[in-house]
Amino acid sequence: MEAYLFLIGLVLIGVIAQNKSLIIAAAFLLIIKAIGLDGRLFPSLQAKGITWGVTLITAAILVPIATGDIGFRELLNSVRGHIGIISFLAGIFVAIIAAHGVGLMKEDPLVTTALLAGTILAVGLFRGVPVGPLIGAGIAALVIGMWDIIVKAISG
Structure with a gap:
């Protein structure tokens, strides 16, 4: 029941923040869960979804090349x-950082949750733009790595 309430809450936050990606993603998951396909689809989506998303974004970026609008x-x-x-x-720089973000998101699902919460807050309250969790996770990975280096240096 908590998952349903959480997803409904995310849909509502998406509506308030005018974040179509959040609305679509949360509604999609809510529907999949409601019709009972979550056991079949969620494991694959969780394991491969980031790769699928990056592939789709990459294809979208390459469209101007494919149409001939951008050439050499x-x-x-x-x-x-x-x-x-x-x-x-x-x-x-951003692509390298995002690559580190993918790894961090795969190893710790709480990172995604925290990034989503931060993104929702920024979009809703500060008129931020939801650029995606990969960049946020990449920045987080960079800061965490720097933090670890500093802590090791201080603690000897």
Whole structure:
């Protein structure tokens, strides 16, 4: 019963925060659970969902290449100025951080819960943009790693 209430609460928070991704995800899980397919689908979704999501996002990012809107010329022109170079480097940095986030989310499901709570709070109260838990988890992994190094250095 708690799971149903939690998911319904997330749908409501999604509506209040105008977060379509949260609404769709929570409603989808609620429906799957309500029709009794959770035992079959949830394990696969939990084990492979992040990979499926990253694949779908990657495909969406590659659509302009597939349609011919972005070619080699546009790619080369995009990194000629300082804004393009900074954006290029930021893309590399974010992708590396997100990779660490995937590992952290897989090893500790509570990370996802905390990230979701933080994202909901930021979207609802601070007009934040829900950029996704991978980046948040990656940043968390980076900070946790730095924290561990500092604690080890202090404790000797």
